[in-house]
Amino acid sequence: MATDPKPKRPLGLGAYVLVLVGVGLVGGLAGGLQGLTEGLPAPYGVVANFAVMAVAMAIGLAACVWWWRGIDEAAREAHKWAWWWGGSGGMAVGGMLLLTLTLNENAAPSAAELGLSAAELLAGGMWIILMFQLAGYAVAWAAWWLKHR
Amino acid sequence: MNNRLKVLRAERDWSQADLAERLGVSRQTVNALETGRYDPSLPLAFRISRVFAQPIEAIFIDE
Numbered sequence: 001m002a003t004d005p006k007p008k009r010p011l012g013l014g015a016y017v018l019v020l021v022g023v024g025l026v027g028g029l030a031g032g033l034q035g036l037t038e039g040l041p042a043p044y045g046v047v048a049n050f051a052v053m054a055v056a057m058a059i060g061l062a063a064c065v066w067w068w069r070g071i072d073e074a075a076r077e078a079h080k081w082a083w084w085w086g087g088s089g090g091m092a093v094g095g096m097l098l099l100t101l102t103l104n105e106n107a108a109p110s111a112a113e114l115g116l117s118a119a120e121l122l123a124g125g126m127w128i129i130l131m132f133q134l135a136g137y138a139v140a141w142a143a144w145w146l147k148h149r
Numbered sequence: 150m151n152n153r154l155k156v157l158r159a160e161r162d163w164s165q166a167d168l169a170e171r172l173g174v175s176r177q178t179v180n181a182l183e184t185g186r187y188d189p190s191l192p193l194a195f196r197i198s199r200v201f202a203q204p205i206e207a208i209f210i211d212e
Contacts, residue, residue, distance in 0.1 A: 010175050073190050074178035148181040 011070035030056035082141035090136025151210045
């Protein structure tokens with residue numbers, strides 16, 4: 001029977017926090033750079049913003065790949081299960097809220113009353129759904145580990 | 150799926166952390182395996198088999 005080389009120790013909570021903090025720092029840096037480039041004349045400002053975001057997202061994804069390869073299979077299963085069930089459940093709850101607000105004219109103030117642009121409204125809706133997804137994900141992840149203790 | 154992981158580990162006087170280190174997984178994963186609440190992948194099942202020097206079917210019981 002073949003023998004394994006000494007297996008690597010899987011990444012723990014410290015690595016998870018490190019990735020979160022690192023991605024947060026990159027996001028903050030990207031936000032700062034956006035502030036510098038947004039004053040540029042079109043189309044340079046748009047191109048510069050897109051480039052900054054693309055680089056920040058690529059760094060974030062690379063950090064996630066590094067972390068994903070380092071965790072063990074049960075940890076991966078917990079995250080997959082949580083993202084599917086918790087993320088989908090959170091999206092459903094957030095979707096109900098947003099659809100209720102958008103399908104009923106009197107349920108919320110109009111865009112003009114809020115003084116928001118179309119882009120800001122779009123981004124706001126996207127962030128709200130993302131927050132619901134992340135909340136559902138966090139609850140489902142904790143539930144998975146509690147169930148599998 | 151039931152398994153004999155806890156017995157095999159106790160026979161060797163290993164802690165969950167010891168077994169986790171030998172398998173390259175976290176202690177929480179070993180705990181989830183021992184309680185039968187998580188079934189390992191085939192590669193991990195083979196690693197377990199090698200660590201205990203026993204065939205997979207002698208460790209895991211399909212009930």
